[in-house]
Amino acid sequence: MNMTDDTPATPVSLRLLPSRMLSLVAMHSDRLVSEGLARADARKWHYAALVALREAGPASQAELSRRTGIYRSDLVAVINELAERGFVERAPDPADRRRNVITITPEGLRHVRRLHTLIAGLQDDVLAPLSQPEREQFSAFLARLLEHHSGRGSSPEQD
Template sequence: MAGDQTGARKTRRPKQAGAYRVDQQIGFLLRQANQRHVALFAGLMGDKLTTTQWSALTKLQEIQPTSQNFLGRETAMDAATIKGVVDRLVARGYVATAPDPEDGRRLILSLTADGDAAIERNLDAARTVTDETLAPLTPEEREQLARLIRKIC
């Protein structure tokens, strides 16, 4: 067949009751919602912050000083991911590190004045991202969605 790279014939199977449809699966729908959210985030947030950097900055502000390991757990990032995120935030001057006086293998993280300022500059944008992500939903639906997602996490 022209244009068919595998050489196989394309045949249409009749639709079956209960057939698997990827676009009806929760993972697919969550990924679509996340893609929409990330696109809004990228378009509205300043300082070229990523969603993971923003999560780390704002959670660090809440729990500092803390270890990199604990920050990773609190932001649902594995050890390799949080290390990369923290390294980039340190390089930008948003996060300071110091050895843990009780365990030299552990780094203690805290925000710098520049990190606090980056959060302050972007709080309104972060709130707008959330509002625009959830714009199609009523206030009750927003609460229900958050409650249900927390339940499956």
């Protein structure tokens, strides 16, 4: 039996734990997105790096790591993969030749648009049982939880 499967044998008190349900949905969502991106010969980190470059412009590897949350050591491999495919260019930073600046290419922009469409469809798959207002409410709840648990939420003293 898969650890992510609930069966009638799973105790109700375990099945109804919000933290457990959130973990199971997150694992399912992660698998759906990873498999969907793999069919497009991409990975989540590819999408994250390309979106960050598209939205905020060229960046050093360190800055791109901060924007995406991808560890610098892992980001080097991601940038190499994207550069090999012609989606990004790496050039010395004119202000500091020891650093590289990563820039998205026109082909990278086309690719990220394709991935964005794919990701939107995958989000629809993940959230299929929810209506549009429920999706918006669910996303707002998740954002609030994330904000709270990442240390940016308000403390009881601030309320």
